[in-house]
Amino acid sequence: MLLEYIEQAFHYIALGEKKVAEMRQLLAGEVRIGAGDTLCKYILLPSLESFHDEHPAIKIKVTNRTTPESIALLKEGSIDFALVNLPVTDPQLEVDKVIEVHDCFFAGPRFEHLRNQKLSLDELLCLPLILLEEGSNSRQYLNSFMQQKGYRLEPEIELGSLDLLVEFARIGLGVSCLTREFVDHEGSTLFEIDLIEPIPPREIGIVKLKNVPLSEAAGAFIHSFFAM
Structure with missing residues (x-):
C-alpha cells in the first residue's frame, strides 16, 4: 500500500x-x-x-x-x-x-588621395565621419579618447552595426571608424587611414x-x- x-x-x-x-x-x-x-x-x-x-x-x-x-x-x-x-x-x-582590438578609420576609393598619408586628428575631424551610434561601449571609448585630446566628435552619419559602417565607407559617404580585426581586407576596396596619434587599443x-x-x-x- x-x-x-x-x-x-x-x-x-x-x-x-x-x-x-x-x-x-x-x-x-x-x-x-x-x-x-x-x-x-x-x-x-x-x-x-x-x-x-x-x-x-x-x-x-x-x-x-x-x-x-x-x-x-x-x-x-x-x-x-x-x-x-x-x-x-x-x-x-x-x-x-x-x-x-584596434579602432581605426577606414575609407573607400573616393578618398584615395589620403592613402599612405599621415593625418593629424585635426585633419581627420575635417572629414565626413561615420560612427556607431551613441550608447555602444566602442563609441564611448572613441568619445573618451577624443575628449582627452580636446576634441568633440560630430559625425555626419551614425549607424547601428559594423557591416553598415563598412558599406557606407565603401560607397564613399564618409570615413568610418571600424575595428581593424573585424574588417575583411581580402578583396576589399577599403584602406586604413594612418593617424599620427592612433587610438589606443581596447579589449x-x-x-x-x-x-x-x-x-x-x-x-x-x-x-x-x-x-x-
Whole structure:
C-alpha cells in the first residue's frame, strides 16, 4: 500500500538523478550567452561551432544586445555570461579579457588621395565621419579618447552595426571608424587611414556575476573558449 503512494516519487527521483548525471557529463543542459552582433559574428561564432560539434546535446541560446543591455540581462539572470566591449567597471561582475582590438578609420576609393598619408586628428575631424551610434561601449571609448585630446566628435552619419559602417565607407559617404580585426581586407576596396596619434587599443572580454556558480554547460563553454 505504501509503495502505491511513493512509487511515482521514486520514479521522479531516479529521473532527476539521471538528468543531473547527464548535465555533469554534458549530455544535456543549456548555455545562455549575451553578445552584440559584431562580437557574435567575429568572435563567438567560431567557438559556438566547435563547442556544438563536441557537445551536440547542449542547447545554445544567444541573445543579441549591446554591452550595457547584455550586462542588464546578466544581472537579471536571463543569461549565464556576456561577451562585451571593455572596459566594464562594476563591482558585481567578474571580467576575463579575451582579445585586444584596434579602432581605426577606414575609407573607400573616393578618398584615395589620403592613402599612405599621415593625418593629424585635426585633419581627420575635417572629414565626413561615420560612427556607431551613441550608447555602444566602442563609441564611448572613441568619445573618451577624443575628449582627452580636446576634441568633440560630430559625425555626419551614425549607424547601428559594423557591416553598415563598412558599406557606407565603401560607397564613399564618409570615413568610418571600424575595428581593424573585424574588417575583411581580402578583396576589399577599403584602406586604413594612418593617424599620427592612433587610438589606443581596447579589449573584448567575458563578464559573469561574481560569486554565482555557472552551470556545467556554461562553465565548459567558457573553458573551451579560452582553450582555442
